[in-house]
Amino acid sequence: MAILILGLIVFIGVHCTRLVAPAWRDAQVARFGEHGWKGLYSVASLVGFVLIVWGYGVARRTPTVLWVPPVGARHLTALLVAIAFVLIVAAYIPGNRIKRAIGHPMLAGVAVWSLGHLLANGTLNAVVLFGAFLVWGAVGAIVWRRRDQLAGVQYPVGTLSGDMRVVIVGLIAWALFAFLLHRWLIGVSPLG
Structure with missing residues (x-):
């Protein structure tokens, strides 16, 4: 540890x-x-x-087991991680309204990813890993958003087509990771 x-x-x-x-x-x-x-x-x-x-x-x-994840946690985690992938992609594809609305979607995406993984993993090492990333992502997103507001930072106005690009790329990346790469890299098939 x-x-x-x-x-x-x-x-x-x-x-x-x-x-x-x-x-x-x-x-x-x-x-x-x-x-x-x-x-x-x-x-x-x-x-x-x-x-x-x-x-x-x-x-x-x-592993030190702290709790057994509830039934359905795996599916809720998959949904949260899909949302996280979309948020992370929103940080890098210009012209989307998600970045304008959230300000720091990469940090928000890390927080959502971590929360999903905390729900599906009840071991001490998982709590340490995903808990640390949850705190970092959430605090970072909140603090940076507040600093942006105080400094008058305005993100460019996005478009529906920009939003669609973000969602499509994010969901494709999520699907590739969830159905192919997660098992190969992590050793666990998240969706069974």
């Missing part, structure tokens, strides 16, 4: 620098340059991610 927690601290910590220590981050960008900072950020993120995957895999070998 310690490896998983260390990975979460590194990964989420790196991703929180702009949120909790913007002056320090700006000083590092000035010190190392934009590309140098992005390189360090990427390496630290990768190290954190590898530790998370390794730590979660180790913790899965001897």
Whole structure:
């Protein structure tokens, strides 16, 4: 469990620098340059991610069961994860109204993804992993949205066609992951 927690601290910590220590981050960008900072950020993120995957895999070998997921949790999780994929895609496809409405759909998507996985997994390692990402995603989305509002940030007005592109790409990505990649990468078939 310690490896998983260390990975979460590194990964989420790196991703929180702009949120909790913007002056320090700006000083590092000035010190190392934009590309140098992005390189360090990427390496630290990768190290954190590898530790998370390794730590979660180790913790899965001897799980501590906290609760048994209720009947139907798997299907509710599939729905929430589909919504999460759409939200995450909305952060990257321009011209959609979802980004304008939510402000930071990637963070909101991470929070929804985490919530879905918490419902379907009742082990301690799952609570640590998905709980950490739920808190990070939810707090980040709320804080950044509030900061945007205080700063008067306005996101571009989207279109119905932009929304449709986001939904279609998001659902295709979700289907590929749910029906093919999840079993191959994670070892679990989420829909049976």
